[in-house]
Amino acid sequence: MKKAQIQMGETIAVLFVFFILVTVGFIFYVKVIKGNIELESEELSQLKSVAIAQRAMFLPELQCSEDNIAIDNCIDILKLDSAQALMRENEVYYYDLLEFSDISISQIYPSEAKWNVYSRKTDEFKSKFVTNAPISLYDPITRKHGFGVLTIETFLK
């Protein structure tokens, strides 16, 4: 082999090694980026589920009020039945707020009862979160509070 050919061979070998290193670096970089995207998507799903839970807890259609002052963590039981029917009739409107989720209210004390306020589930979900929030169930007629749990199941694609 001539000297020039050997030199060319060397250069090609150096370039080959260089590109292999670049490829390895690139694969590593892509993996890290992919990991970060998955992480962000997980965080985004969590934030979305928190947002839906918050929206559900503060719906004026359900929330108690005393002389127009909203009471936190309180649901007016006289509003429950009509809110349930309303959300079924206006499914598109509430989908914009509550997306794919299932919202139910269970009374634990003084007696047991359950209301399914909103339900729009999907089988094609990537993550599912269940948020339970203790709430007061207020009866404006007796002016007494019961104890209940607001369960919000969110399905995120």
Add this chain to the structure above:
Amino acid sequence: MRKAQMEILGLAIVVVLILVATIFVVRFMVIKSPTEYRKGFISAELASNMLSTFLKTASKDCSYLTMTELLQDCAQTRSIICDNGLDSCKYAESTASKIFDGTFDKWNMKYEFLAYTDASQPLIKIGKACTAEKRSKLFPIPINIATMYAKLDICG
């Protein structure tokens, strides 16, 4: 060992050190664990909501007195006897047990509920004390002689 061999060994040590450093950087800086937004939201809300909701709850067979009123009587005269024969302390305790059964126990969460005027001698104690991390909420309840407290610790 020849000089050239020593140089190669030195180079190898440098390469190994750089590799170890890179692994550490990747492990602690590049691979992050997701921020637990949901857990934060739930922890912040749960203990406080649970306690405030419980204290507002009206009793079923104790003239519709609220749990706050029953606890106040429990810490003072214990004069209230409910329709089922229990005094204010026992009634508030049984109601709290029932509520926590349907919530914390159902959700597999460890907790401790205390109602006291003197922390060393609680009037009501439900659940077990947390051994490690806990989220705590303390509600002061005014009574004639001093102040009583309702405290809820959620473990984990």
Add this chain to the structure above:
Amino acid sequence: MDKKGFEVQFNWIFVLVAGAAILLFFSAIVIKQKSVADISTKATVLKNVEAIITGAGISTDTTNTISIPESSIEISCGRISLGAVSKQYENLILFAPASIKGNRLITQTLSFNAPYKATNLLYITNPEIRYILIGSSSLAKEINKTLPSELKKEFYKSLSDIKGTNNHKVRIIAFESMTEFPKALAKMPDSDVTAVRVNGDAEKGIIEFWQKEGNSWQSNGKSYYIGKSSLIGAAYSDTAEAYECGMQNAFSKLNLVTKVNIDKTNKLMQKSSDARQVQCTQFYSNALAHLNKILPSGTFSQESINAIAESAKSLAEENKNSQIHSCPLIY
């Protein structure tokens, strides 16, 4: 050419080609990375705005200043966009200028009551926009007090009192007539100076949107407001269309909440009638009549505003009566 000369030349060509290939490869990566980073920043800003919108549904009477990466946010009816990244909403209740540029946002929320709370109204603006209130009425003073102190706001008695300073945008909220044009703003581009003229009281009234055209005002449409929160919405919105879009969505929500309140009042009336509480039954019956007048107000118009304003007053009266006579409250 001798053999050695050929070898040297070939070597140079080889280095050139290989160098160009490497340079091209890394340039492509850099360009791609830049566009990815751009989109990622825009998505982060949009995520922040979404969080603000969620928060607005929860907390009333709050004002926040939020730092965001330098961006230009375009807001139209039910749509928020940052370049190619956008989010569409079905029922967005947001009042804001059509374009917000900069790295800070001021957000404010107020509840929309008729007379019960129907929803929260969300306002977003930029601290760089100069808000000028003109007038001396009590309503003008009240609106000045309600607008957040974080805003660049000024309060003058008449349009001629306005002083000229370098500004990105100027928004005038006039409680007086708009006959004259302030000389201090004559040199500003037409699109950067807008105004809203308010004619009414704290309860309801007419608003007219204006746009600078040379050295005079050009009317940009008329609309109506009901309550202080709705009037503040008009102060933040650039155009009548943008304002009416937000109000239409607020009215849709009011319609839904009214349905729930009608059902609740019916139940209260039934119970009080069963318990022979004549006075309470009467209050609920009156309240139902008022609620039924608010119900058809699903669309935003002058007729529905008049109907709501009148019924809301009477309904508030019935709620007060219920309280005085120890009847359960309607709302």
